[in-house]
């Protein structure tokens with residue numbers, strides 16, 4: 001046990017500062033997006049079966065909506081630049097910029113060196129949830145994705161329908177890859193509809209039954225051409241356990257909506273990051 005210094009209280013009383021103030025982040029024009037969405041028509045849909053994943057694609061300038069349709073269900077979302085899969089969703093940087101959970105107006109940022117918005121959250125039917133008495137919030141970028149390796153580490157299991165494996169199969173099918181080639185493309189997710197936080201006492205990652213109900217949805221504007229994959233987590237509503245077939249699981253729906261021509265006047269896809277990449281040499 002470490003020795004408590006005399007000025008411990010003083011040191012603890014120092015107020016925190018926000019690591020990345022967002023005032024200078026390029027802000028999305030939500031008014032423009034929502035006006036464009038009002039006149040948009042549905043052009044595609046994918047049903048994600050329980051304990052499986054589906055790939056989907058969304059051209060830049062269109063919207064995609066993830067909906068609960070049959071019962072409370074959490075979804076694990078991966079996104080890639082459709083033309084260059086090395087550019088993919090960067091949950092850690094998204095968390096550093098926007099916080100542990102995402103809602104309307106937040107953006108899903110891509111990996112280095114592009115570091116640009118891939119998608120913007122336009123509508124969140126669970127925005128009302130806010131923060132509960134346990135510190136739980138919805139749609140986190142703190143969990144990684146359930147995976148068979150951690151299951152094996154903790155319980156010695158060989159379970160094949162964790163989100164990691166579901167996403168791996170979806171990428172393999174979408175791009176005609178072997179599982180070995182597809183797996184490295186799978187990355188840390190946006191946990192759609194998942195209700196999570198950290199315990200105050202031990203700082204451990206917790207989950208609790210999602211407040212999502214059929215009809216609830218999270219809708220995004222695609223800032224660049226996207227390949228997506230969504231897994232209907234074997235944890236179901238994640239109120240009890242995951243990484244097994246024990247929880248009740250339900251399908252999720254992905255729908256794509258195309259705005260009318262000219263509805264996005266003035267919008268252009270975001271440019272790749274402007275850092276010159278000389279790294280001091």
Ligand SMILES: [Zn+2]
Pocket residue numbers: 076145146162163164232233234235242
């Ligand atoms: Zn999962």
